[in-house]
Amino acid sequence: MAHIAPEIFNGLILGAFYAVVAIGLSLIMNLTGTINMAHGSFMTLAGYLAFALVSAGTNYWFALAVAPILTLIVGVLMERTLIRPLYHRDPVYSLLLTFGLSLIAEETYRLIWGDNGVPFSPPVALQNAVSLGFTYFPAYRLFIAGALLVIIIALVFFLQRTRYGLRLRAAVQDHEMIAALGTNTQLLYMINFGLGILIAGVAGVLAAGMLGLNPQSGNALLMPAFVTVIVGGMGSIFGAVAGGMLIGLTISIVTLYIPAASEIAMYILMAVILLVRPRGLFGEEGIFG
Amino acid sequence: MSDGKLDRKSFLTTTAAVTSAGLVTGFPAILRSRASAADTLRVGLNYEYTGVYAAYAQSETRGALMAMDEWNARGGVMGGTKIEAVQEDNNNNPGNAVEKARKLILVEHCPVQMGSINSSVSLAISGACNALNVFFVDSGGHADAVTGEKCEYSTFRTCHSTWMETHATGYSLAKKFGKKWYMIIPDYAFGHALQAGYHAVGKQIGVDFVGEDLTPLGTTDFSPYLTKVLAAKPDLLLVLVQGDDFVNCLKQTTQYGIVGKVPIGGPQVELEAVWALPKEARVGYWGVEWYYKGASVLGGGNKLADAFVKKYRDKYGTPPTARSAFGYITMDRLLWTVNQAKTTNAAKMAKTLEGSHFNSIWEGGGYYRDVDHQLMWPMWVGQIRAQGTADDKYDIFDIVDRQEAEAIEQSVDEKKAVCHMNWPT
Numbered sequence: 155m156a157h158i159a160p161e162i163f164n165g166l167i168l169g170a171f172y173a174v175v176a177i178g179l180s181l182i183m184n185l186t187g188t189i190n191m192a193h194g195s196f197m198t199l200a201g202y203l204a205f206a207l208v209s210a211g212t213n214y215w216f217a218l219a220v221a222p223i224l225t226l227i228v229g230v231l232m233e234r235t236l237i238r239p240l241y242h243r244d245p246v247y248s249l250l251l252t253f254g255l256s257l258i259a260e261e262t263y264r265l266i267w268g269d270n271g272v273p274f275s276p277p278v279a280l281q282n283a284v285s286l287g288f289t290y291f292p293a294y295r296l297f298i299a300g301a302l303l304v305i306i307i308a309l310v311f312f313l314q315r316t317r318y319g320l321r322l323r324a325a326v327q328d329h330e331m332i333a334a335l336g337t338n339t340q341l342l343y344m345i346n347f348g349l350g351i352l353i354a355g356v357a358g359v360l361a362a363g364m365l366g367l368n369p370q371s372g373n374a375l376l377m378p379a380f381v382t383v384i385v386g387g388m389g390s391i392f393g394a395v396a397g398g399m400l401i402g403l404t405i406s407i408v409t410l411y412i413p414a415a416s417e418i419a420m421y422i423l424m425a426v427i428l429l430v431r432p433r434g435l436f437g438e439e440g441i442f443g
Numbered sequence: 444m445s446d447g448k449l450d451r452k453s454f455l456t457t458t459a460a461v462t463s464a465g466l467v468t469g470f471p472a473i474l475r476s477r478a479s480a481a482d483t484l485r486v487g488l489n490y491e492y493t494g495v496y497a498a499y500a501q502s503e504t505r506g507a508l509m510a511m512d513e514w515n516a517r518g519g520v521m522g523g524t525k526i527e528a529v530q531e532d533n534n535n536n537p538g539n540a541v542e543k544a545r546k547l548i549l550v551e552h553c554p555v556q557m558g559s560i561n562s563s564v565s566l567a568i569s570g571a572c573n574a575l576n577v578f579f580v581d582s583g584g585h586a587d588a589v590t591g592e593k594c595e596y597s598t599f600r601t602c603h604s605t606w607m608e609t610h611a612t613g614y615s616l617a618k619k620f621g622k623k624w625y626m627i628i629p630d631y632a633f634g635h636a637l638q639a640g641y642h643a644v645g646k647q648i649g650v651d652f653v654g655e656d657l658t659p660l661g662t663t664d665f666s667p668y669l670t671k672v673l674a675a676k677p678d679l680l681l682v683l684v685q686g687d688d689f690v691n692c693l694k695q696t697t698q699y700g701i702v703g704k705v706p707i708g709g710p711q712v713e714l715e716a717v718w719a720l721p722k723e724a725r726v727g728y729w730g731v732e733w734y735y736k737g738a739s740v741l742g743g744g745n746k747l748a749d750a751f752v753k754k755y756r757d758k759y760g761t762p763p764t765a766r767s768a769f770g771y772i773t774m775d776r777l778l779w780t781v782n783q784a785k786t787t788n789a790a791k792m793a794k795t796l797e798g799s800h801f802n803s804i805w806e807g808g809g810y811y812r813d814v815d816h817q818l819m820w821p822m823w824v825g826q827i828r829a830q831g832t833a834d835d836k837y838d839i840f841d842i843v844d845r846q847e848a849e850a851i852e853q854s855v856d857e858k859k860a861v862c863h864m865n866w867p868t
Binding site: 160161164165167168260264268269270271272273274275276281282283289290291292293294295364365366367368369370371374375405406409410413414416417 | 493494495497498500501630656657658659661662663664666667668670671673674687690691694695697698699700715716718719720721722723
């Protein structure tokens with residue numbers, strides 16, 4: 155039982171990370187019905203771009219600011235050329251396209267940066283562990299927790315308090331009506347997709363400092379993110395946060411007692427939630443129309 | 444198409460177009476393949492080209508292709524037969540590996556095969572090849588079972604066994620750091636074998652295992668395990684995971700502040716993984732199966748070793764790793780065996796290779812043992828450095844000890860008790 159407090163704390167931090175990745179996925183899915191299987195690849199791209207920027211002589215903070223923006227540009231180009239024609243069609247189309255894109259991306263990263271991973275460090279000031287009384291905890295993970303909180307607050311503010319946020323929420327409810335009222339929905343979709351990719355980019359740079367950076371590192375985080383979206387419920391940012399926390403806690407606590415079951419635990423949780431509440435904890439019915 | 448449905452005209456047009464494209468581009472290749480199969484020895488390479496071990500698979504393949512090119516430059520095997528490598532990706536999955544093994548044999552007509560990295564995959568390929576009486580060399584799967592209870596007459600192994608790895612490192616780690624050990628273990632054949640090996644060492648010298656965690660392959664977040672390590676306060680943290688898992692684990696071990704508090708070590712370290720670590724995470728005492736520098740590894744004036752290191756570095760820009768060495772040695776010995784035996788019959792090849800001593804890219808030579816077909820060659824122990832040297836940024840390992848094979852592997856009698864080969868009559 156002495157281990158449980160650190161594991162709970164650890165699980166919450168891990169969960170917050172999954173929540174942010176899930177929010178980006180959920181944003182894209184909610185508005186356009188696009189299942190973005192390349193979401194992990196965009197995270198990896200951001201990590202590699204950050205590595206390239208630091209190798210070119212800049213520092214982590216510059217890379218954290220710039221790499222997600224560069225990733226956003228690539229994402230928007232993909233959206234305009236490849237993904238836009240698939241909006242509001244059967245989600246299988248977007249799933250297949252983005253799955254293909256993720257395979258192409260992985261091979262491209264191998265060609266550019268090699269099969270082997272590349273070393274990417276958090277800043278020196280964040281490389282140590284700090285004492286929290288009941289455990290030592292990595293300073294970098296505490297920074298990640300803070301950064302994720304800022305992202306969530308900023309996103310909620312954008313969606314709730316800005317005109318574009320209002321239009322995004324309206325488009326989720328009824329995209330035809332908002333188009334009929336004169337809103338440029340193509341621009342709206344692009345902004346929405348770009349926002350999801352920007353969040354993925356930030357998550358990717360943060361993850362690169364915590365995990366290894368190799369051609370498939372982003373994809374390893376994709377499945378927990380999808381599970382978080384399903385558990386938390388489509389169409390709900392609060393659901394993504396709650397789902398992420400629940401997934402993170404589950405993985406941490408199960409690892410403490412049955413490490414071999416840590417991978418499967420989140421799928422069991424997902425199955426139980428879907429049996430009891432098919433729309434997820436805070437999801438909206440009929441989100442795919 | 445009209446109204447979103449595929450009509451007869453469209454179907455016929457599309458089919459004709461695809462068939463024409465195939466005739467122009469595909470069929471000549473198929474015909475070339477059939478023509479070349481008759482006068483070429485096709486060696487199947489069954490490796491994990493995707494997944495957590497992709498970097499190791501690439502290194503082993505590079506070494507293998509270098510050896511193949513050398514044999515081709517010397518005129519091939521069996522009086523002029525050129526060699527061709529046929530690569531298949533087993534996706535780090537034993538089921539897929541069996542499928543690919545059978546494809547290499549039955550479709551690609553490869554009478555000999557080599558692979559892989561994952562021990563479970565190596566075991567699967569060994570069984571599949573044996574069922575079809577095809578010679579197979581496990582270049583990189585370490586689990587004891589490959590040359591132990593699941594040994595086959597048609598299977599040989601190049602890399603060290605998990606028993607050799609644990610016995611090369613266990614005693615010296617205990618002496619250096621103490622006998623309270625915590626182990627982080629990959630939850631598959633390789634990890635279980637390492638765990639058993641360290642238990643055997645521990646039983647002999649009185650080790651207290653204060654924690655043992657089995658982690659699923661592909662684990663990205665080791666934080667739940669590391670908080671337990673901090674609480675257990677061991678003398679030594681043994682990290683048995685490999686590949687991307689090793690990188691994740693070491694990185695996070697550093698971030699949790701364990702590095703300054705608990706010594707870290709393990710049965711083997713791979714340069715590919717260490718090069719992917721940031722400097723602050725390059726720590727620990729490890730077994731290493733081959734290194735591209737140092738007299739205790741290469742020997743003084745070892746022309747084979749010097750040539751291998753130079754050629755590899757010139758071709759690929761990085762020094763060869765232990766994995767590169769596995770691939771090179773495996774392909775070289777496989778082709779030597781075909782050339783000597785003048786056949787690809789698995790039983791005759793096995794009899795030819797068994798027990799034959801040879802010199803290679805390390806000091807002292809070695810041989811594949813009769814009783815279990817394990818390559819008997821030394822292991823080395825050393826410490827990682829955070830940075831390379833002034834003239835070689837890749838040189839990040841200091842060798843401190845060398846362990847001879849006979850001292851660290853199970854004896855012939857011990858192996859006879861577990862390894863029973865069913866030779867064809």
